[in-house]
Amino acid sequence: MWRTLPGALVAVLLLAGCGSKQDALAPHSKAAHGITSLWWNMLIGSALGFGIVVLILAGAWVRRNRPGVPGVRDGDRAALGVVLVFGLAIPVVVLSTLFLFSNIFLIRDTTLPTASAATSEQPKLTVRVVGHQFWWEVRYPGTNAITANEIHIPARTPVEVLVYSDDVIHSFWVPQLNRKIDMLPDQTNRVLLYADKPGRYRGQCAEFCGLQHAHMGFYVFADPPAKFHAWLARESKPASGAENALFTEHCGACHAIRGTSSTSDVGPDLTHLASRTSLAALTIPNTPEHLAQWIREPQSLKPGNQMPSLNLSSSEVSRLVAYLETLK
Numbered sequence: 130m131w132r133t134l135p136g137a138l139v140a141v142l143l144l145a146g147c148g149s150k151q152d153a154l155a156p157h158s159k160a161a162h163g164i165t166s167l168w169w170n171m172l173i174g175s176a177l178g179f180g181i182v183v184l185i186l187a188g189a190w191v192r193r194n195r196p197g198v199p200g201v202r203d204g205d206r207a208a209l210g211v212v213l214v215f216g217l218a219i220p221v222v223v224l225s226t227l228f229l230f231s232n233i234f235l236i237r238d239t240t241l242p243t244a245s246a247a248t249s250e251q252p253k254l255t256v257r258v259v260g261h262q263f264w265w266e267v268r269y270p271g272t273n274a275i276t277a278n279e280i281h282i283p284a285r286t287p288v289e290v291l292v293y294s295d296d297v298i299h300s301f302w303v304p305q306l307n308r309k310i311d312m313l314p315d316q317t318n319r320v321l322l323y324a325d326k327p328g329r330y331r332g333q334c335a336e337f338c339g340l341q342h343a344h345m346g347f348y349v350f351a352d353p354p355a356k357f358h359a360w361l362a363r364e365s366k367p368a369s370g371a372e373n374a375l376f377t378e379h380c381g382a383c384h385a386i387r388g389t390s391s392t393s394d395v396g397p398d399l400t401h402l403a404s405r406t407s408l409a410a411l412t413i414p415n416t417p418e419h420l421a422q423w424i425r426e427p428q429s430l431k432p433g434n435q436m437p438s439l440n441l442s443s444s445e446v447s448r449l450v451a452y453l454e455t456l457k
Contacts, residue, residue, distance in 0.1 A: 151331040151346075153304035158323045160239040160307045167231055174223060181215070239308045241289055241321045252289035252321070256280060260292070260299035260312040260334065263341040263434055264397055264410045273387065274364035277397035278410045281360050284327040284351040293317045300336035303349050309335050324351030331411075340433030346411035368400050373452040379439050380449075386456065396436065403457040409434065421450045 154169075156162040241252065258280065259266040267276045282288045292301045292312045299312040301320065310320040324330065334345040352360060367388025380399075381391035387400045405415050409431050413419040424446050427436040441449065 151304060151333060155305055157305045157325045157328065157330065157351075158307060159325075160321065160323065161305055163235045163238045164308060167227075167235060170230075171227070178219075185211075239321070241319050252287045254282065254286060255289045255291065256282065256322075257291045258301060258312075260294040260296075260301070260338075261435075262296050262339050263334075263345040263431070265345075265347045266295075266394075266397065269361060269364075272361060272365045273367075274361055275385075275387075275398040276364060276401065276405070278347045278407060279350060279405050280322075280332075280347060281350045281352055281357055281364075282322055282324065283354040283357040284324050286323070286354065288322045290320050290322050291317050292320065297338050298336050299334045299338050299345070301332065302335040303330050303332040305330045306349065311336065322349065324349070327351050327353050341431055344410060344412045344431055348406065348411065363404075364401055368456055370455055373449075375445060375449055376452055379441065379445075383436075399453065399456060401456055403454050417450050417454060420453060421446050424449060 154165055156165045255270050257268040257270055259268075265278050265280075267278075267280050268274070280290075290301070292310060293316060294312040294314045296314065298314070300309050301312055302309040303322065306322050306324060307320055310318050312318065328351055330349040330351065332347045332349055334342055336342075338345065368386050369388075372386075372389040372391075376386070377389070377391055381389075381393065383393050383396040385392050385394060385398045385400065387398070403415070407413065408415050408419060408423050409427075412431050413423065423430055423436075424439060424441065426438070427434060428438060
C-alpha cells in the first residue's frame with residue numbers, strides 16, 4: 130500500500146489540472162505576461178535557494194564528526210559570514226527586488242490607468258459583472274444586453290470590468306488575462322481585461338463562497354471587434370416570438386426574458402439562453418439533454434444552488450426545453 134501511495138498522489142496532482150483549460154502560465158495579455166514572469170522568477174529563485182540550503186545541510190552532515198570548515202582557519206568567522214550573506218544580505222536584495230518589480234512596475238500593467246492618463250490602454254468598453262451564489266451576471270452599460278456566465282469582449286481592446294457581489298464575498302479571476310480582484314457587497318472594484326488575440330479564456334471564482342464555489346466558473350470570449358459588435362447588437366434585442374405560458378407560470382418568478390412579462394432578476398436573464406455554450410456557470414454544456422436534466426434535477430447536478438425543483442412532468446419539461454431552445 131505504502132509503495133503505491135506516492136504514485137497515486139502524483140497522479141492526483143497531475144489530473145487535478147486537467148480539463149479546465151484555465152492555465153495561469155499561458156498568458157494572453159501584457160498584464161498576465163508580467164504576472165507569469167514574476168511567478169517563474171520566484172520559482173527559479175526559491176529552487177536555487179532551496180538547493181543551496183540542501184547542499185549546506187548535506188555538507189554539514191557529511192562532516193558532522195570533523196570540526197571546522199574546510200579551507201577556513203577561523204570557523205566562527207566563517208559561520209558568521211554565512212549567516213550575514215545568506216541570512217541577511219541575499220534575502221534583503223531578493224525581497225527588495227521583488228517589491229520593486231511587483232509593486233512599482235508590474236502594478237502599472239495590471240491596474241487600470243487613471244482617467245487623466247494619456248495612454249493607449251484607456252478602456253474602450255465597460256462591462257459590469259455581479260457575483261451571485263453561484264453564477265455571474267453580466268451587463269453592458271449603455272445597452273440592454275444582459276447575459277450570464279459568459280463575457281464577450283473585443284480582442285486587442287482594453288476593457289474596464291466593474292465587479293461587485295450581490296451576497297457574499299467572491300473573487301473575479303481570469304488567469305490568462307489579469308490578476309484576481311475581490312467582489313464585495315456594496316463596493317465596486319475595477320479590473321482591466323485585455324486579450325492579445327481572439328479566443329476563449331476561462332475564469333473562476335477564487336474566493337470560497339459556499340457549497341458550489343468550485344462550480345462557479347465563466348468564460349471570457351475575446352471576439353474580433355466586428356463579431357463582438359454584432360453579438361452585442363443581437364444580445365441587446367428582446368426575445369423574438371410569443372410569450373410562453375408554461376415558462377411564465379413556473380419560471381417567471383425568478384428569471385427574465387426581455388420582451389415578455391417575465392422580468393425577475395433573482396436568477397440569470399434567459400433572453401438569449403440558447404446562444405450560450407454552458408449552463409449553471411460552466412457546470413454542464415448547453416444542450417437540450419442537459420437543459421432538460423437541469424430543469425428536472427437542479428440539485429442533483431449542482432447541490433446547494435438556488436434553483437428549486439419544479440416537479441414538472443416529462444411532457445412539460447420537453448415543452449419548456451423546446452421553448453428555451455428558441456431563445457437565440
